[in-house]
Amino acid sequence: xxxxxxxxxxxxxxxxxxxxxxxxxxxxxxxxxxxxxxxxxxxxxxxxxxxxxxxxxxxxxxxxxxxxxxxxxxxxxxxxxxxxxxxxxxxxxxxxxxxxxxxxxxxxxxxxxxxx
Numbered sequence: 693x694x695x696x697x698x699x700x701x702x703x704x705x706x707x708x709x710x711x712x713x714x715x716x717x718x719x720x721x722x723x724x725x726x727x728x729x730x731x732x733x734x735x736x737x738x739x740x741x742x743x744x745x746x747x748x749x750x751x752x753x754x755x756x757x758x759x760x761x762x763x764x765x766x767x768x769x770x771x772x773x774x775x776x777x778x779x780x781x782x783x784x785x786x787x788x789x790x791x792x793x794x795x796x797x798x799x800x801x802x803x804x805x806x807x808x
Contacts, residue, residue, distance in 0.1 A: 699796045700760030701803060707758070712807040718758065719800050725755050726793050737783055745782055746775030749789070761796045764789055 701715070708714040729748050736744040749771040756764040767789045774781045 697799055698761055698763050698792050699799045699803075700762070701800075703760055704758055716804055716807055719804050722755050722759055722800065723797060726752065726797060730790055730793060733786055737786060740779060742775040742777075742779035742782060745779075745786070746772045752793075756796075759796060759800060761792065764792045764796070767792070 704715055704718060708718065729752050732748050733745050736742075736748065749768045753765060753768050756762075756768065767785055771782055771785050771789065774785065
């Protein structure tokens with residue numbers, strides 16, 4: 693699975709009509725949003741504030757869609773649903789989500805570097 697890309701910029705290319713400056717800007721917004729969300733989710737997991745974890749995960753969903761990170765979406769949904777339980781599943785789900793997001797950010801950094 694290491695060679696399998698987790699991001700797909702097809703939607704972003706269509707959305708931006710191939711405008712590389714716009715694509716770079718949107719990818720930059722994604723970086724900031726995703727990194728901020730990961731930090732916040734980690735903090736709320738430590739506090740066992742499952743409601744906030746689910747809320748922040750929910751905010752990542754459209755960002756992941758724009759960047760074609762389809763593998764993150766079912767995990768985000770599971771995190772959102774787990775906020776209504778004792779939350780015991782959330783830390784492991786978050787670790788999976790975090791791994792996908794980190795791989796996606798590396799891929800998107802490479803893609804951004806290719807955009808002239």
